[in-house]
Amino acid sequence: MSVVVLISGRGSNLRALIEAGLPVRAAISNEPGAPGLAHAAAAGIPARAVAHRDFATREAFEAALARAVDEYAPRLVALAGFMRVLTAGFVARYAGRLMNIHPSLLPAFPGLDTHRRALAAGVKVHGCTVHFVTAELDRGPIIVQAAVAVRPDDTEETLAARVLREEHRIYPLAVRWFLEDRLELADGVVRVRGGDAQAYFACGA
Numbered sequence: 001m002s003v004v005v006l007i008s009g010r011g012s013n014l015r016a017l018i019e020a021g022l023p024v025r026a027a028i029s030n031e032p033g034a035p036g037l038a039h040a041a042a043a044g045i046p047a048r049a050v051a052h053r054d055f056a057t058r059e060a061f062e063a064a065l066a067r068a069v070d071e072y073a074p075r076l077v078a079l080a081g082f083m084r085v086l087t088a089g090f091v092a093r094y095a096g097r098l099m100n101i102h103p104s105l106l107p108a109f110p111g112l113d114t115h116r117r118a119l120a121a122g123v124k125v126h127g128c129t130v131h132f133v134t135a136e137l138d139r140g141p142i143i144v145q146a147a148v149a150v151r152p153d154d155t156e157e158t159l160a161a162r163v164l165r166e167e168h169r170i171y172p173l174a175v176r177w178f179l180e181d182r183l184e185l186a187d188g189v190v191r192v193r194g195g196d197a198q199a200y201f202a203c204g205a
Helices: 012-019 035-042 060-068 090-092 114-121 155-177 198-200
Strands: 003-007 025-031 046-051 077-078 098-102 125-132 142-149 183-186 187-194
Touching: 003 012, 003 035, 003 060, 012 077, 012 155, 025 035, 025 142, 025 183, 035 046, 035 114, 046 060, 077 155, 098 155, 098 187, 114 125, 114 155, 142 187, 155 183
Parallel strands: 003 025, 003 077, 025 046, 077 098
Antiparallel strands: 098 125, 125 142, 183 187
């Protein structure tokens, strides 16, 4: 029932998973200096780095990363601000148990700079998405989304802060649903068993 979390930076979603009482077995980062590793260590969770710069190819890095992940035999691998595009081979290795949190309402604004792009597009609603990872970047089956209204005076920073609060709310929820075997994936669509699922799609403040 354990979870391994992959991070690259501050690890705020990692901390949200830990604080939600989820069985985080280890935190692994491709950046040795990632602040999130310190959060994990402070919580008594093994924290280690597999630095991508130490490897000549992406495949070599991912082979080492997979070895580190597999030491903990996780049921789920959760990407939480992991800033590396994964190859199809790595994704296939953990197919159906590789999850990501993305700061937009996918399929809108995949990739980077989501808040800037949302403001530039003039959208009235923005948010975040938890999805299963596939070989196509930010296109995997959606598990849960949370929306926030875009305010006329929003900046990238203010919008990002409100979206991040929703990330911290829905990522632990999605992980818990997975561990409780409440997620059903069929024909690229995820359904959540249980009556509480729809409550998490409402537009936030």
